[in-house]
Amino acid sequence: MPEIARLNGGSDCFELDFVEREATPEPAMKLGIRLHLAGLSLSDTVSILDRLGVDRCRTTVHNWVQKADLQPRRGANPDHVAVDETVIQLNDRRYWLYAAVDPATNRLLHIKLSPTRNSAISSMFLSELREKHQVDNAVFLVDGAPWLHAACHRHGLRFQHVTHGNRNSVERVFREVKRRTNQFSNCFSHAEADTVENWLQALAFAWNQLI
Template sequence: MSKNARLDRDIDAIELGFVEREATPKFAMKLGIQMHLAGLSLSNTVAILESLGVERVRSTVHNWVHKADLQPDDDIAPNQVAVDETVIRLNDDLYWLYMAVDPDTNDVLHTKLQPTRNHYTAKDFTLELIEKHDLDESLFLVDGLPSLHDACRYHSLRFQVTKHGNRNSVERVFREVKRRTNAFSNSFSNAHLRTADDWLKSFSFAWNMLI
């Protein structure tokens, strides 16, 4: 697929059902959303839109991203699922990010941001994951974290403990998430847990389109 064809596909995948009386041309809104989720800061995204004759402030682009309610596709049936959690910082607070990735495609299947890490949050994340996708035949790849082992047992999922190999796919996404949350602090300053969780789902949507 050519780069231009991929760009068109990415733009078309962004739906603007939230638009009512928005004066901005829809293509410019979609382009702004795509550029920010693909890696540009809000400031740089606004600068590019201005060069196209569309003058908007950073908070406007930020609101477009969240109102678009972008999420990874549902009903995927991967052979394997790499599952892990990591800690990220928002403002002065630490949160736990749970993530599931298809190691064959590197696509993000599901994310969930939690204020703490324990057996209940792991089970909650795993329940949401299996409700979204067809995972009856999938093998879950987990590390040595007991809470994820218990979550797999609780939901009768096949799992294998591994620290390398196909689990590297989820580590790759974690590295990019941490880079983005550290580099673009204007996206996360004073962000509430729900806002950050929504942004991570939007990021996952864009990641799946661009990798």
């Protein structure tokens, strides 16, 4: 069983609005969600819950994570924002995971899963980012991708073409995502894109709690 990281803030760091519809006590549900997002597989999470007298299946824990609707908190005001995308395999198709990170804190600001990458998708990602955070005065750190450059121009955002340095923060986040997906054969099987994005949003929430 892998060593798990510690989620800061205790069980009160998130709320479960759906708890009244569940038979499982709320503390056990929060523990299951925390264990899975901190690095345990669904099987290992179920095993620990079973030792505590809570008999639940893997699908139940997966559904808790989905229903919790966890995602990075809003309202950040960073000086710089590192933006990049990486490939996520979903069944037999490739999707692109866009991510924005505050390099000063390594916190994930926003993520989005898309079946393609182009200027329109990049612009949509930046629109959502601007709605959630105060980034209009930030300097965006991007690689040489022309679609990211075009999207920054469209929104009137300052950007720098950076290969290393502060932009490495987003690469560290992607390595963690790859580490977690590698535990599950580096592929999301028999899952819809919305379900995968919801899980990745929850993982982003957990990442921000861990750093």
